[in-house]
Amino acid sequence: MSLTAPVDLGLALLLLGLAVWVIAASATYRAAEGFIAYGLVLALVWVRLGSVDVALTEAALGSGLTGLLLLRAAARLPPADPAERARPAKGVRVLAGLLCAVVTAGLAAVVLLLPEPAPTLAPAAAASLPATGVGNPVTGVLLAYRAVDTLGESIVLVLALIGLWSLAPDAAWGGRPGALTTAPAGSALRFLAQVLPPFGILVGIHLLWVGADHPGGKFQGATVLAAMWVLVIIAGLRRPPPVTSRATRWLVVVGSLIFVGIGAAGIWLAEAFLAYPDGLAKPLILAIEAALTLSVAVILGLLLAGPPEAERPTERRS
Amino acid sequence: MSEATLFGLCGAALVGLGLYGLICHPGALRKILAFNLIGSGVFLLFGVVARRGAASGFGGDPVPQALVITGLVVAFAATALAVALVLRLAQTSGRTGLDPERPGQAEETRRTES
Numbered sequence: 001m002s003l004t005a006p007v008d009l010g011l012a013l014l015l016l017g018l019a020v021w022v023i024a025a026s027a028t029y030r031a032a033e034g035f036i037a038y039g040l041v042l043a044l045v046w047v048r049l050g051s052v053d054v055a056l057t058e059a060a061l062g063s064g065l066t067g068l069l070l071l072r073a074a075a076r077l078p079p080a081d082p083a084e085r086a087r088p089a090k091g092v093r094v095l096a097g098l099l100c101a102v103v104t105a106g107l108a109a110v111v112l113l114l115p116e117p118a119p120t121l122a123p124a125a126a127a128s129l130p131a132t133g134v135g136n137p138v139t140g141v142l143l144a145y146r147a148v149d150t151l152g153e154s155i156v157l158v159l160a161l162i163g164l165w166s167l168a169p170d171a172a173w174g175g176r177p178g179a180l181t182t183a184p185a186g187s188a189l190r191f192l193a194q195v196l197p198p199f200g201i202l203v204g205i206h207l208l209w210v211g212a213d214h215p216g217g218k219f220q221g222a223t224v225l226a227a228m229w230v231l232v233i234i235a236g237l238r239r240p241p242p243v244t245s246r247a248t249r250w251l252v253v254v255g256s257l258i259f260v261g262i263g264a265a266g267i268w269l270a271e272a273f274l275a276y277p278d279g280l281a282k283p284l285i286l287a288i289e290a291a292l293t294l295s296v297a298v299i300l301g302l303l304l305a306g307p308p309e310a311e312r313p314t315e316r317r318s
Numbered sequence: 319m320s321e322a323t324l325f326g327l328c329g330a331a332l333v334g335l336g337l338y339g340l341i342c343h344p345g346a347l348r349k350i351l352a353f354n355l356i357g358s359g360v361f362l363l364f365g366v367v368a369r370r371g372a373a374s375g376f377g378g379d380p381v382p383q384a385l386v387i388t389g390l391v392v393a394f395a396a397t398a399l400a401v402a403l404v405l406r407l408a409q410t411s412g413r414t415g416l417d418p419e420r421p422g423q424a425e426e427t428r429r430t431e432s
Contacts, residue, residue: 111327
């Protein structure tokens with residue numbers, strides 16, 4: 001028995017306990033709080049699995065930003081009326097429990113019966129990594145081998161934002177997103193929002209820069225940048241831009257545009273869409289990463305800020 | 319039992335738990351939370367595959383890791399959209415769940431947008 005086995009077991013039990021809490025908690029905001037803690041424990045699990053890149057993303061995005069989103073939503077939702085709070089009949093719940101147990105048992109069997117030796121693409125990834133100029137294999141996969149996935153993802157983010165904005169009532173179109181504006185912030189929060197962002201922005205840019213060779217990258221960096229922006233908005237120091245702002249819209253799409261542009265240039269310069277010419281891979285990857293970081297940070301912040309709302313401060317619900 | 323197997327079983331349990339919450343919770347926001355649990359369980363299974371594929375000096379197979387990072391970002395975007403839909407549903411009909419509309423109840427709470 002290795003020294004780390006008790007740690008792993010403890011992490012697994014903590015994770016499952018928090019997951020049960022998220023499902024079983026009576027109040028929605030309690031469940032959302034549990035989800036934040038759950039995400040942080042999950043990040044530790046990712047470290048134990050050797051995926052520090054994923055751990056950073058999980059902690060910042062899966063736990064932090066998602067948790068904030070759900071907490072804000074729980075606070076804005078009116079309390080459910082008793083009829084809607086009623087759970088399904090006991091028979092249904094038992095049946096659902098059985099179904100879920102079967103699903104879990106099936107997945108557990110898959111985990112226990114995974115092929116030996118495990119199939120892996122790590123040697124292939126390692127073989128071509130020097131040609132890309134980056135040292136972090138995950139960044140290599142994201143921006144060289146499977147760049148088309150990342151391109152699709154950057155476009156999905158833009159589409160999600162369009163979908164979110166299109167939920168605005170007609171009267172509110174052209175207004176500013178309102179999901180993050182609160183009652184006047186206390187002086188402690190304002191102070192934090194003045195002191196923290198310089199450091200947070202530095203950390204975000206650092207994560208982007210080291211992502212080429214070490215754990216980190218554009219998504220992690222962009223999430224930290226978005227968090228700093230959101231903090232400033234929540235503290236009331238800056239308002240989110242109106243959805244009709246042309247500058248904001250350009251920032252939202254510039255990452256995808258540069259990605260598509262460089263990808264299309266690859267058709268002539270390197271014989272394939274999204275291929276990089278010899279020797280230019282690293283600078284091109286860095287250019288894409290920098291532009292994507294900016295766009296992703298703006299999009300994440302705007303997704304948190306919600307659809308535009310009419311300029312009526314009295315509309316707020318408790 | 320290796321840590322990969324342990325956390326793999328953990329991921330399997332998370333998918334089951336999330337599925338139960340998705341079916342049994344009446345509130346839409348709780349369903350979103352439960353769905354996120356399912357998602358993280360699936361990601362964890364990816365992590366197990368990545369860990370088992372450790373080779374060439376890497377701590378894990380980078381391909382599943384990159385897929386999970388992409389998945390996390392898309393999951394956040396989908397969650398944001400779903401939350402906005404729930405809030406809009408509550409705004410227009412006063413409901414916070416997905417039950418079929420009960421007659422009368424929706425009409426009295428409906429507010430016109432203007």
